[in-house]
Amino acid sequence: MSDVAALAGVSHQTVSRVVNGHPNVAPQTRERVERAIAELGYRPNIAARALVTGSTRTLGLVTVKIDQYGPAQTMIGLENAARAAGYSVSVSILDDATAAAMRDAIDTFVAQRVDGIVALSTYDDAAEALRALDPPVPLVAVQVGGGEDRPAVGVDQETGARLATRHLLGLGHRTVHHVAGPADSQEARGRIDGWRSELRAAGAPVPEELLRGDWTASSGYLAGKALAARIHGGEDITAVLTANDQMALGLLAALHQCGLRIPEDVSVVGFDDLPEAPYFTPPLTTVRQDFAELGRRGVQLVLARMNGQDLHPEPVPTALLVRSSTGPARVRT
Amino acid sequence: MSDVAALAGVSHQTVSRVVNGHPNVAPQTRERVERAIAELGYRPNIAARALVTGSTRTLGLVTVKIDQYGPAQTMIGLENAARAAGYSVSVSILDDATAAAMRDAIDTFVAQRVDGIVALSTYDDAAEALRALDPPVPLVAVQVGGGEDRPAVGVDQETGARLATRHLLGLGHRTVHHVAGPADSQEARGRIDGWRSELRAAGAPVPEELLRGDWTASSGYLAGKALAARIHGGEDITAVLTANDQMALGLLAALHQCGLRIPEDVSVVGFDDLPEAPYFTPPLTTVRQDFAELGRRGVQLVLARMNGQDLHPEPVPTALLVRSSTGPARVRT
DNA sequence: ACGCTGGGTGTTAGCGCTAACATGCGATCG
């Protein structure tokens, strides 16, 4: 900086003023400084600035299991929104959502003096770890529920699941079966709640046995096999809601293999709307989540907290996309 | 830090020594300081340390189109490897791979004084932008080729494509058609090269017309439609290599719709091995890439450059996974 | 007895920047 000042024939403070866009600098001085900056290829040192201002203009993002489509998209949304707001993003991708790993990551962010932290995960251990922590900077949760006091944004899982269930009941299905996500996932529970309450509201029987998956296509396949066996055993199962598209894909594969036709024999609805969903066999009816929007609201929320505002954002809405994996119930023989 | 020093009854320098694990500190002093640190919840200020040491122990990661499975996985591998080596990761996810966006991102990293930069993208503009840049810190490219001097790691695309092509020819197919990726992708070109050279080596005819996609299932679907039309028009097309699994999915959907059976009428091979690939209809034969390993080697490479070493890592190997989307050529009627 | 070594600790300076105050000067006003 002093080199620039010397070359432009001004003090370092004036250079600082130019760099930070202060108003009270004479236009010609400003120009002279800017030329010197360009000539010398000068870049201000963020660390030094952070030291004196106490702000790094960096957000910490801690996440688990980013290998799923949803979290990855949400991360993109977060990063873009943060960058647009002039913040850098430092990420920590945890292998598993243990409290210890979570604490470690947050600790590192605190040492880095990030201005705010966004935690992105749908698992209970992560949520619990978060609850126990009290970092000196705002910490908001994205898609992690259960925080009574901790600020959070999420997707309106319940309405999404209700939409899907209603669609299937509307097609004349007696009831809807559900292949749920992991028990320790808040997100999965939201979908179960929505599905169950819609069935109840419609007076449809609520299937006792709940099928569990772990979000992977492989677990969906297993669920599909189990379901097919029950259908061949004479059970009246004609409509299935799976908790995400990957599991729906596995389920579809299993039902196909067992000679069941979609949607003639069984209607299937997914959740997420992967870009690939229209190309499943058959094209998948599913519930779309706007992950990018979720990320954006997450950033909006930390930023608000950083300014001391107490924002309570609405959950991100979902939408049902009807494609070819759902059809009218066949008449019982 | 001075609070800790006061509480422990030592100088701030001794606290610094304890924090940084210097050898010459008396055990009981060390313990006293550690207790004070714990009591006060003290975290060293990384910015201040960076200012004096000149090192932030942070790596910059710039990437484009992370919404694809491959880049996302690679990013995880990178982040984990970096964290294991004691580095934080600052990310910048670009909307598109323009030279300007790339320059901006790198500039920000330079201002942040990251110790090294990893660029992750397979597009030519990105590669070109990289070539034009000369940041004051080591910059390595992951999966971006074409760098004569710029250090890079990549996946051995060519061998992967050859493996797939050989597999199809071995099943008795007269030749193999290829649905390639975007023309400006280094990765896509590597696969084309491998496919073409294997055909040549086997003395098989090289189809003139190359089908182009953009990695999406939707573009694969379009290619599938085109292919189906040509098959119905009497062309002898029995084996297709698609440049990734998503496009293979779209292709599969299109061929199905046009009444072609897989693999009886057409054999299809993908590339990537998505976790969902075994659940396609039919389960997809594909070429696996080890993205996590790619990320790991990327970090290894920057770290080496930061130490002034001149590492030239091997490309990451690929493996063919044979599932049910490929079968023997049917006899021409 | 003397210097010498080396481990344990303290003191000082400075990394690059911005906040706060100081200064100088032309324009404005009673």
Place this chain on the structure above:
DNA sequence: CGATCGCATGTTAGCGCTAACACCCAGCGT
């Protein structure tokens, strides 16, 4: 016409830390 204002700029201090050096005091050899 001097007091006053506001703009453009300079000066100083200090953010929290580590490197470099200074210092003190045992233990040792001669």
